[in-house]
Amino acid sequence: xxxxxxxxxxxxxxxxxxxxxxxxxxxxxxxxxxxxxxxxxxxxxxxxxxxxxxxxxxxxxxxxxxxxxxxxxxxxxxxxxxxxxxxxxxxxxxxxxxxxxxxxxxxxxxxxxxxxxxxxxxxxxxxxxxxxxxxxxxxxxxxxxxxxxxxxxxxxxxxxxxxxxxxxxxxxxxxxxxxxxxxxxxxxxxxxxxxxxxxxxxxxxxxxxxxxxxxxxxxxxxxxxxxxxxxxxxxxxxxxxxxxxxxxxxxxxxxxxxxxxxxxxxxxxxxxxxxxxxxxxxxxxxxxxxxxxxxxxxxxxxxxxxxxxxxxxxxxxxxxxxxxx
Amino acid sequence: xxxxxxxxxxxxxxxxxxxxxxxxxxxxxxxxxxxxxxxxxxxxxxxxxxxxxxxxxxxxxxxxxxxxxxxxxxxxxxxxxxxxxxxxxxxxxxxxxxxxxxxxxxxxxxxxxxxxxxxxxxxxxxxxxxxxxxxxxxxxxxxxxxxxxxxxxxxxxxxxxxxxxxxxxxxxxxxxxxxxxxxxxxxxxxxxxxxxxxxxxxxxxxxxxxxxxxxxxxxxxxxxxxxxxxxxxxxxxxxxxxxxxxxxxxxxxxxxxxxxxxxxxxxxxxxxxxxxxxxxxxxxxxxxxxxxxxxxxxxxxxxxxxxxxxxxxxxxxxxxxxxxxxxxxxxxxxxxx
Ligand SMILES: Cc1ncc(C[n+]2csc(CCOP(=O)(O)OP(=O)(O)O)c2C)c(N)n1
Ligand SMILES: [Mg+2]
Numbered sequence: 001x002x003x004x005x006x007x008x009x010x011x012x013x014x015x016x017x018x019x020x021x022x023x024x025x026x027x028x029x030x031x032x033x034x035x036x037x038x039x040x041x042x043x044x045x046x047x048x049x050x051x052x053x054x055x056x057x058x059x060x061x062x063x064x065x066x067x068x069x070x071x072x073x074x075x076x077x078x079x080x081x082x083x084x085x086x087x088x089x090x091x092x093x094x095x096x097x098x099x100x101x102x103x104x105x106x107x108x109x110x111x112x113x114x115x116x117x118x119x120x121x122x123x124x125x126x127x128x129x130x131x132x133x134x135x136x137x138x139x140x141x142x143x144x145x146x147x148x149x150x151x152x153x154x155x156x157x158x159x160x161x162x163x164x165x166x167x168x169x170x171x172x173x174x175x176x177x178x179x180x181x182x183x184x185x186x187x188x189x190x191x192x193x194x195x196x197x198x199x200x201x202x203x204x205x206x207x208x209x210x211x212x213x214x215x216x217x218x219x220x221x222x223x224x225x226x227x228x229x230x231x232x233x234x235x236x237x238x239x240x241x242x243x244x245x246x247x248x249x250x251x252x253x254x255x256x257x258x259x260x261x262x263x264x265x266x267x268x269x270x271x272x273x274x275x276x277x278x279x280x281x282x283x284x285x286x287x288x289x290x291x292x293x294x295x296x297x298x299x300x301x302x303x304x305x306x307x308x309x310x311x312x313x314x315x316x317x318x319x320x321x322x323x324x325x
Numbered sequence: 326x327x328x329x330x331x332x333x334x335x336x337x338x339x340x341x342x343x344x345x346x347x348x349x350x351x352x353x354x355x356x357x358x359x360x361x362x363x364x365x366x367x368x369x370x371x372x373x374x375x376x377x378x379x380x381x382x383x384x385x386x387x388x389x390x391x392x393x394x395x396x397x398x399x400x401x402x403x404x405x406x407x408x409x410x411x412x413x414x415x416x417x418x419x420x421x422x423x424x425x426x427x428x429x430x431x432x433x434x435x436x437x438x439x440x441x442x443x444x445x446x447x448x449x450x451x452x453x454x455x456x457x458x459x460x461x462x463x464x465x466x467x468x469x470x471x472x473x474x475x476x477x478x479x480x481x482x483x484x485x486x487x488x489x490x491x492x493x494x495x496x497x498x499x500x501x502x503x504x505x506x507x508x509x510x511x512x513x514x515x516x517x518x519x520x521x522x523x524x525x526x527x528x529x530x531x532x533x534x535x536x537x538x539x540x541x542x543x544x545x546x547x548x549x550x551x552x553x554x555x556x557x558x559x560x561x562x563x564x565x566x567x568x569x570x571x572x573x574x575x576x577x578x579x580x581x582x583x584x585x586x587x588x589x590x591x592x593x594x595x596x597x598x599x600x601x602x603x604x605x606x607x608x609x610x611x612x613x614x615x616x617x618x619x620x621x622x623x624x625x626x627x628x629x630x631x632x633x634x635x636x637x638x639x640x641x642x643x644x645x646x647x648x649x650x651x652x653x654x655x656x657x658x659x660x661x662x
Contacts, residue, residue: 033631034449041616079597085449085630096451112453113413114382148413154461175382177355182383250358305632311625312636321625 004051007277009209010268012051013043016067018293021078023083023097023152024068026297027244033085035100036063036097041207044264045170046071048212049138049176052220058124058137060117063098064170064238065110068140074102074309077296086303093306094314102104118167119156125158125229130219136223137165138216143189144175152193155231159197162228166219169233170206176242177250190233199231206234207264210271239263331473332502332577334480335364335440341403341480343372344485346400349487352378352387353404353441361406361441362502362526384410388417389441392425395437400487407450407533408443408458408496410536422492423467438486439494443472444590445627445638446500448539452626457590459538460597463567469493469521474542476506478565481519489521498539499647522569530558533584533648536575536601538564541588541639548644559648559660567597576612579605583614583658586647590639593621615655618647 004012020038038047046061050071053059061068069079074090082089083097091101098112108124111117116234121139128135129163146169158165169190173180184193191201204215208304212234219230237259241248248256273279329337330354342483343349351365357379359366369377380387384405391403405411410419420440427432445455462468467489473479479497486493488646512518536583549559560578563570579585585605587598602617623637 032449033634034451034629037452085417085632089630093630093633094452094626094628095447098454111450144382147383149383149385149415175354176361177358178379178575182379246389251536306630308632308636311623311628311633315625321623323624 006210006268006272006275008267009047009051009213010272010282011289012047013209013265013268014289016043016047016070017292019070020066022200022243022297024240026084031301032083032097034096034098036083036244037135037242038240039064039067039238039243041234041259042170042172043067044209044212045140045168045206045234045236048139048209049168049216052211052217053106053138054132055134056106056135058108058121058128059139060108060137060141061110062117062122062142063110063112064142065100065140066097068108068110069100069102069105069248072102072107073105074100075109076293077300080296080300081303084300085305086300088303088307090307092310092314115141115150117147117149118150119157121167122161122163123158125163125200126161128164129161135164136220136225138168138220139165140168140170142175142286143169143171143180144183145175146193147168147183148207150253155199155229156195158198158229162226163182164223164226165229166223167218167229168216168233169231171233171235171324172238174238174242174251190231194231197231199215199229202230202232204234206236207262207267209264209268237262256284328505328507329476330475330478330503330505331497332362332364333454334476334508335483335497336366336368338480339368339518340371342367342484343376343442345516348398348400349402350376350378350394350399351362351402351404352390354380354381354382354406356404360404362499364497365404366498367566372586373439379391381586384414385417388414388422391437391439392417392422392435395435396433400436402438402440402487403462405439405441407454408441409453409456410441411458411461418462418468418494419465422606422615423465424473426491427467434490435492436490438483439622440483440497442499442502442552444495444498444500445622445634446498446539447633447634447638448500449629449631450499451628451629455627457539457622458494459567460591460595463600465596467492468568470496471565472496472539472567473565474537474539474563475501476502477509477517478519478563480508480517482521482565484516484518485521488518495520496539499532500540519565521566524565524571525563526560527563528559528561530560530582531584533560533651534575534578534582534584535559535561535644536587536650537561537562538567538589538597539589543589544639544641544644547641548648551641551645552648557648557652573603575605576609577607583612583616584651584655585613586620586651587617588620588639589643590622592624593619594624596621613650618651620644620647
């Protein structure tokens with residue numbers, strides 16, 4: 001399978017951008033029950049990393065994980081139905097925005113307890129190692145997650161067991177409302193901790209999808225070739241608040257403006273036009289995707305809510321829930 | 326005192342206690358800027374950076390540091406943002422904080438408070454942010470447990486928890502933070518403190534005792550209103566704290582009504598309601614005209630989609646239905662001796 005080219009990556013990022021813009025607007029219309037965390041502005045990390053994975057590889061993400069799931073191929077209608085509490089949700093309506101999972105696409109879940117999934121990523125990678133399948137696991141998490149014990153236990157275990165796992169820290173410089181610099185004693189949350197686990201210090205511009213593809217690609221190759229784990233810090237920025245309910249007022253306007261100029265979509269667009277792609281073609285792609293997603297939202301909204309009886313399934317492997325006779 | 330929302334009541338109780346006792350210090354994620362539920366607003370500005378500390382996302386460090394600071398004589402109040410996150414620092418809470426006084430033969434005191442947002446309330450927070458977990462804490466002797474049902478309780482119970490010399494876990498309900506009410510008259514010193522271990526009769530009634538905690542107190546009251554229209558008079562008791570438990574309040578009510586329905590938001594397979602029911606079965610057997618009945622959250626993890634969530638959450642209609650069932654199943658008391 002070939003690695004997707006810049007135009008394909010642009011399309012994918014464009015898709016995530018419009019998906020999340022749509023989700024944001026649906027949330028603001030009161031159509032989404034429960035919290036929603038948007039990764040607007042961070043698309044290049046999910047897309048760049050997914051572009052170097054093979055179908056059987058594993059990945060895991062966070063509650064800010066629509067992009068992590070969609071970039072692996074999770075169907076947009078099922079993800080949207082999950083957000084909107086409609087029939088056909090990818091987790092049957094049981095997970096919601098924070099807990100998207102698509103096992104079929106190797107996406108083993110969005111985790112909403114910060115750091116919980118790093119040890120889980122170790123387990124997936126360990127199984128691949130034991131069975132010598134050549135599968136690689138990629139685990140996304142935030143800068144704030146580097147302060148929880150599970151991060152340190154997982155990275156240590158992965159290093160000691162030489163597990164085929166790539167930890168990708170999406171450093172968007174904030175844990176909720178607190179600048180990450182206020183709660184770490186080093187400059188960079190992941191990169192400056194790597195040495196403690198005998199790993200290389202790897203930093204990548206997380207708003208440059210080609211750079212992410214290259215750097216994560218190297219790490220994935222190393223993992224696949226039996227050289228053990230990597231810890232990659234992808235520096236990026238969320239263009240909106242921590243959750244869709246947060247206006248993000250704690251961030252200086254100049255800072256937001258500076259990062260807006262480094263929007264991954266603008267950057268890829270500039271690369272593509274410089275390489276000779278007509279701007280009009282990119283505009284067409286953008287407009288088509290936007291219209292497709294508007295139509296998708298209409299279709300999903302027209303579906304009924306999940307049958308309440310569905311609440312009483314899936315506790316046990318036989319589909320039932322009873323705990324006593 | 327003025328009208329306060331539940332979240333303002335939390336902040337006001339913290340302010341009252343911080344002003345009264347400079348050993349009271351706060352720590353937690355984003356607490357300096359007011360916290361994600363806006364329960365610590367203005368405290369950093371008023372009391373300074375030495376009293377209000379932002380932490381990394383490190384629940385073990387938060388709970389453990391609260392313990393150490395309490396050992397050293399401070400009275401820390403640690404925010405665990407969502408009560409579900411107790412699972413990430415359960416060693417500190419269940420193995421260390423709950424046990425250290427006992428294990429040291431009484432040498433060590435831990436006058437600390439752990440507090441944060443608990444419960445479902447139909448907000449779509451799901452399996453990892455929407456659980457009601459008072460029952461987790463209740464399995465561990467050594468932890469006191471308060472779960473306020475309204476702003477006055479949120480204020481008074483938190484103040485009492487801070488003054489208490491033992492560890493107290495305060496479960497605030499995230500769906501109640503916006504609720505507003507007038508604070509009752511304060512004590513002679515102008516302070517508002519409610520004793521731990523004293524239930525409150527929220528509504529008097531002769532036919533059935535409804536016992537609730539936190540959000541289910543309101544659900545019980547709404548059910549009582551619905552039943553009143555049918556001529557059924559329900560007494561509603563707010564337990565306010567699970568440990569210490571005001572069992573006497575429940576038993577004396579049951580002695581009058583002869584019927585008991587307990588409403589708890591957590592799954593019923595091991596909820597606090599089971600302990601209430603067992604106490605009633607054992608100590609009020611002769612008073613009971615009908616089986617004790619529990620209404621609880623479904624025995625499933627909490628789903629997010631509104632149609633599924635409503636299916637498993639405790640509701641007015643389920644409580645009212647349980648009461649009708651209890652009345653229908655009643656036997657004449659004279660035959661039970
Ligand atoms: C164990 C735990 N503690 C606290 C939280 C509340 N919380 C949710 S997201 C978040 C900030 C995470 O920041 P970061 O890891 O940088 O990821 P980002 O949200 O920026 O993508 C916090 C504190 C949580 N979900 N889990
Ligand atoms: Mg972050």
